[in-house]
Amino acid sequence: MAPGGVKVIRRNGKVTGFDQSKIAIALTKAFLAVEGGQAAASARVRETVQALTAQVVAALTRHLSGGGTVHIEDIQDQVELALMRAGEHKVARSYVIYRAARASERAAEAAKSEAQLPAGPAINVKFDDGSLHALDVARIQRVVTEAADGLTGISVEEVVSSALRDLYDGIPEAELSQAVTLAARARIEKEPNYTYVSARLLMDGLRHEALKFLRMSETRPTFEEMKAIYPDYFREYIHRAIELELLDPKLALFDLDTLGKALLADRDAKFDYLGLQTLYDRYFIHSNKTRFELPQAFFMRVAMGLAMNEIDRETRAIEFYTLLSSFDFMSSTPTLFNSGTPRPQLSSCYLTQVPDDLHGIFGAIHDNAMLSKFAGGLGNDWTPVRGMGGWIKGTNGKSNGVVPFLKVANDTCVAVNQGGKRKGALCAYLETWHRDIEEFLELRKNTGDDRRRTHDMNTANWVPDLFMKRVMEDGPWTLFSPDETPDLHELVGEAFEKKYVEYEKLAEEGRLKNTKRIQALGLWRKMLSMLFETGHPWITFKDPCNLRSPQQHVGVVHSSNLCTEITLNTKANQEIAVCNLGSVNLPAHITAEGKLDKAKLERTITTAMRMLDNVIEYNYYSVPTARNSNLRHRPVGLGVMGFNDALYKLRLPYESDRAISFADYSMEAISYYALKASADLAIERGAYSSFKGSLWDQGILPIDSIRLVAEARGDRYLQQDTQASGAFDWDSLRTQIKTSGIRNSNTMAIAPTATIANITGVSQSIEPTYQNLYVKSNLSGEFTVVNEYLVNDLKALDLWDEVMAHDLKYYDGSVQKIDRVPEELKAIYKCAFEIDPKRLVDAGSRRQKWIDQAQSLNLYMAQPSGKKLDELYKHAWLSGLKTTYYLRTMGATHTEKTTITDTRLNKVGNATTSGTAAKAVAAPVPVDTTDYSATDVGSAKVCSILDPDCEACQ
Template identity: 85%
Template sequence: MQTHTQEFNDLRRPVSAAPASTAELAAVAPGGIKVIRRNGKVTGFDSTKIAIALTKAFLAVEGGQAAASARVRETVQTLTTQVVQALTRHMSGGGTVHIEDIQDQVELALMRAGEHKVARSYVIYRAERASARAAEAAKAAPDAPAGPAINVKLDDGTVRPLDTARIVRVVTEAAQGLSGISIDEVVQSALRDLYDGISEAELSQAVTLAARARIEKEPNYTYVSARLLMDGLRHEATKFLGMAETRPTLAEMKALYPEYFREYIHRAVSLELLDPKLALYDLDTLGKALIAERDAKFDYLGLQTLYDRYFIHSNKVRFELPQAFFMRVAMGLAMNEIDREARAIEFYQLLSSFDFMSSTPTLFNSGTPRPQLSSCYLTQVPDDLDGIFGAIKDNALLSKYAGGLGNDWTPVRGMGGWIKGTNGKSNGVVPFLKVANDTAVAVNQGGKRKGAVCAYLETWHRDIEEFLELRKNTGDDRRRTHDMNTANWVPDLFMKRVMEDGPWTLFSPEETPDLHDLIGEAFEARYIAYEKLASEGRIKNFKRTQALGLWRKMLSMLFETGHPWITFKDACNLRSPQQHIGVVHSSNLCTEITLNTKAGSEIAVCNLGSVNLPAHIVDGKLDTAKLERTIKTAMRMLDNVIEYNYYSVATARNSNLRHRPVGLGVMGFHDALYKLRMPYESQQAVEFADRSMEAISYYALKASADLAVERGAYASFKGSLWDQGILPLDSIKILAQSRGGNDTAYLKQDVSVSGAFDWDALRQQIRTTGIRNSNTMAIAPTATIANITGVSQSIEPTYQNLYVKSNLSGEFTVVNEYLVNDLKALDLWDEVMAHDLKYYDGSVQKIDRVPAEIKALYKCAFEIDAKVLVDAGSRRQKWIDQAQSLNLYMAQPSGKKLDELYKHAWVSGLKTTYYLRTMGATHTEKTTITDGRLNKVGSATASASAAAAAVANAPSVPASSVLSTTDVSGAKVCSILDPDCEACQ
């Protein structure tokens, strides 16, 4: 083997020519990053030196010809980009990186690129240099200092020596009660990344990152990382309030929390960040009720998410700590209670235990001067210019304070419709959708998350075909809405025509004005009458097509762009408790809300929160007594939102006070299955979905009925299905009758009950004393609040057992700790297993040494039959008075599979579906990739024509990766882990 001294020499020696321009490589990394050398000195980060080191590595193996090789130059540039992004993706605001970390990433990049000879040579060279340095150190005088002196620059500008003993103490405290943690490893790793003159903030970050880097090898490091992050948060908050000269540890904070809480409330009120009414509470009583130990419950993703997006701050200084945050939310929700302190403590204890979590708008705004706590708003857009732009203005006002929007656009006349005022022809609904799209982008919910809206259109609308193409990246961009979600509002008659391969007629609503408000058999009769009128020439603006052809185009666009989602008008309306006073014209942003709307008088509002299901699995079974206690308090909290809420639009306030709908949901369903040892794909899991939702339904309805005894029934109760003694389970009969019976080809939905609950008594109670809320249940996506509580999203199957999650707070390694614990018990968890998981995209199915029962239990989303997701959703749907955000996963989609899946969803009685997640048959991204493509979709191989071919029963068409689907133009259209999808929660 040749000597490498001339080819390598750290990452510092210049060469005559870099493989890429300095400007190209400098653009890869954010500014403000420093490199710590082995002697403790700090220099600026220079990405060209990485390229130089890589070039020398190739020269050492391939000789002088490598310098002139186009392949080598291109490879070096690509690998340099990968290395830089891997090192700096968490450092958008600057930071430090050790020279050894850079060289580690160079090794990894070479190995991942398949340059094994070059990588091997580089590894040997590093080992030789390390040995040489050790030999030089051994020759040093015995009294030579062990390493460079480190001084820390304090926030006030003074300098003091590094307190290593405190670092050890804080890491030891963070590791308390956790297995598999090496305190010395974290401390030594952190110390290695320090430099003389480091700031307090950078010191805190270095210790936290030292633990975070080990999460994929041991999931418990996520809790260590969170607790180390808390150390910095405590310092930031108490220093801002002038409370502490030193940095309080968790143990010290237990005594400080009551004093801190009082100071925090008064300061936040003085800064006009909180409602002055909060200062009128008995703050001493509330402060003593705070449970400081619960600060240690968070995992890293959860705490970082709270810090970045939820905590009260002044000039970007966060001075709201977790327990104060939960109490602040609770105080807002208890504002109108008679015994406010007692209720606030009750609500706080539920939130801080993670047994239940309110939705993001409630967490954002409770206790603030403008407490907009509602999650979802549904509006109808009328067919006149004033009304259209009035609806768009309502969108802006509602979105400003963190509300997700669902708009019903069906009343707006279609392309070619006659305009009486001008005697001209309409350009249709699409140009106005473009304006609504741009409004959603402009009004970004106070900078906390992007504004988001979903447009709904019925399948008979004249513009439905163009509506299907709104998310495409080809065609006239003025008739595209790249940022708006879209959904089909599908009547049963259309699905029947699809099943029968019958004709379908598209109408413009100004000529068929009553279709929009009709449902079931009445809709069918009127639609057929309009078809006859069209045949007779008495309706002018219509179009004939085949239902099956339109259905295939719907599925093609769903496959290609992720939109429009497919939702079912009649199932939503025929099972709606409020059908006596109105019509459900659309769902919301995430397809779980089904409430009446009417232009000018009814903007529907829903307040959401979710039960943490795995927290109620005790000793291998569902703890129904605990579940009842949780839901009783949760329903009171949700109901309290309605009076306390800030309404930016009067119509929304009037509607909400009249009907009082709320949406209690669940999260962590797959985590619950892990605790019960039930594979998601099993019949046992489907049964558990049924029985757990029955329990939640019973306790939610019972809690609302008990609130009606205390506070009175909602104003529009008389005449509702509740008033008739018809509960959600009973309303299936109404849907079955409309479709021709429960055992027809058009409806096959299980109607069994467990026998564990006295439904007859509950029916009688509701008929006698009423119910407090017109609607009580809805299962939302829970994207962010599931992060906060550290459980799986909503009813979602686990995406991968190991992956990197991206959201507005950054990128976070997520490891399935249930799997890791099982593998540990079998003595199978080691570094090789962690690498195998990364190689196989978080799947255990191809890892030979994993037992079959573990493989069955830990199937990931794309390894589960999508029909099982529908079956479980169908079982839940029978108990829910609203709907559920149900994502469907398909690893290798084809037209036949999509056709069967969505027909199965309709026949199974689902009210709505949400995203279709598809993964290419021949391409998936690896979690080990560090070039920015991590968990993102690559280029889609499915064009519009390819997608159409797929839906025309082609055997399979490769699609892009699920996490970021892009079409051939590269625009992202569907990303389950992207901030854009964190719509409701």
């Protein structure tokens, strides 16, 4: 049903209520015109009309939940599109012809009577105070003209005339602003620059909302007029937010006049529509849903929080603000949410270990709830909990294993939804030798006992190297319960292998009771089968995470985090690992000549590392063990985003050798400058307290620690490049770190960056482009996304036109089947599912050698088979990756178009918007687990790539 308050503007300007039954009638008449009288009685037609009506209503009213208007022409456009998407081409053609005929009739009638018609009624606008004022067309023209400033391909007249068409007498002021914004937004897919126009028009409404709340202006200042108002607004905003207990009173101690004058109002024009709408919906400070925080105040508020403990607070706040507002670097979502607020929980990730006792288990679940409440993503290590059938001394009974507790953790995660800003998010890890591993693999299945299913949280395998060796050699594998083998989880490399073999002998002798012998290859096949069918558990590798950990002298990495990029030590009841994230905008550091701007990159990273280090003291810790751990080790995670955009600027196809070399070189640069910045901070502030004995203390940097994995595995099982470019003085940096220490135990991790990449308008993380034209869904709604680089290249060749836009839609955003597109562009603009997934691993391997933590590496496979999955994940292990993330698969029958309006358009396959891969897949088509001879699977699998409920996309 349409939301209440939605009205329809007729062609004569009259406004009527929205009646979806009229849409159903129009659709039925269209079928009758083609199929005759029997169509009305057809069950197929009735069901089709019902479904199409729902699609049309959803498309028209998706952004009108609070009321608004739609034009009759827009309704008919959506009916036409719905018929086309449903494959009802004859009916659609008849409908188009009918519309054209009626339009001609109306034009003829208008021409006859034009001389006799009186002037149309004047349009009045209802202001917020209820008063009526004549529509100020000149202001609309001025605002749209300002919004189009500096942009090509924009027709101000077209936007204004389209907006005026949708107005009616007595239209509320807020609806007027929305109508102008939507008029521009509707044109994004034809001209990407309209996304910036839409954002700037959206800003017009945001300025009015904020200034009205602060009682600062009775008028609506334009973009240019706001420049003079920003400093005074900023001062009022800070004081009012403190008064409402939304910001920390300490912010009032800053020199607000100095900070206000430092605001760069022009940077409000940098946003695209998706970025600004996302900030408005989820990040800006609000009171009773009224947002009164504008973009530059938002960035300064974050910067002030991060500079709170600096000696020269104003200077540092301006430095941090300037970096954030430039989009050259962006802090993580929790930092943006909470910096400067009364509870500044700024950390992104928490890793916990669950102990093997009832108090400890529920204590860990309580910690999950408290950490999740303030926007932390969680990774839980469940391996210490005894397996099913394990003896319980206190009751002389048998354990039900890990799974029932995982169900409780899952439901807690759902219940604590981070204040409505985003859903609670958790990933549970289990080591591959655990007695319950087989049931753990099935947690996300749709079938079976639902009490032993976790449909909402993520799961991941924690895989030791010995298991992979047994898989390669088709050897046996023994499952143990950790209450009988408590030290296995604490051991890695040769020590783990030696102890594991000892336990196998004890099991053979009957001295261990709760064990099971299986074939390693059989378990591996089931792991891949479940990964394909449900998207989980992800595959992460225990030994490289530990053998390359700088902190192996003080503890063990027992799991990764929510998104598989954090690899920090944990210890039950003592240490909850915490990581603070932020990402460098890589394309912002590519020069016009197509080179990496190393000088700018060094400046960006030097400031960014200081900001990340500042989080540690300033951070609010809802759990004491998290605070203790963070202050002791001081880990941070500097990452990168916009990698594919950087390749576009360099004119490099993603799977080319040169692109993989760039992944290597750019990550070496980031690694060098991050370590140098942390080492310089150590000179200024002191090394982190557990530095002595670390790999850093021994002069072993990330590039050096690869040999530790090679020594443990043997060269046969490691194929990772260890070359450096020669462009950086690594020897001097090693000497400095050994001599003066380093400020942070860990410095780098590549996170998914989905939302902050949206804010800055670049491609996510290290991801290949999903599609060159699609509609993106997230918690802020649906947004047309067009690859600007592709469009600009096509414009330069005079190939961008309405036909090309249509072809991109038809081919799901792919250019590979469009004959007019040159082969060079086809290579550069391959989409994610058109790239060899092994090349994604190759690029990841090159990055991994420079990173002291890990990376969120999604893998894409268009037509998966058991053999392909087997080869891909073995290649990932052999290439030295520490972790992998989502497996995105798409079957051969995938045909959905990017313009479908029922939210299926962005789904990888038959996904729903449930937010869980277990619910988001079609009925499973099993991977062939006998000979890996399967070819095309035939139907799409795994969760939506852009599911609005999926934490990876937030």
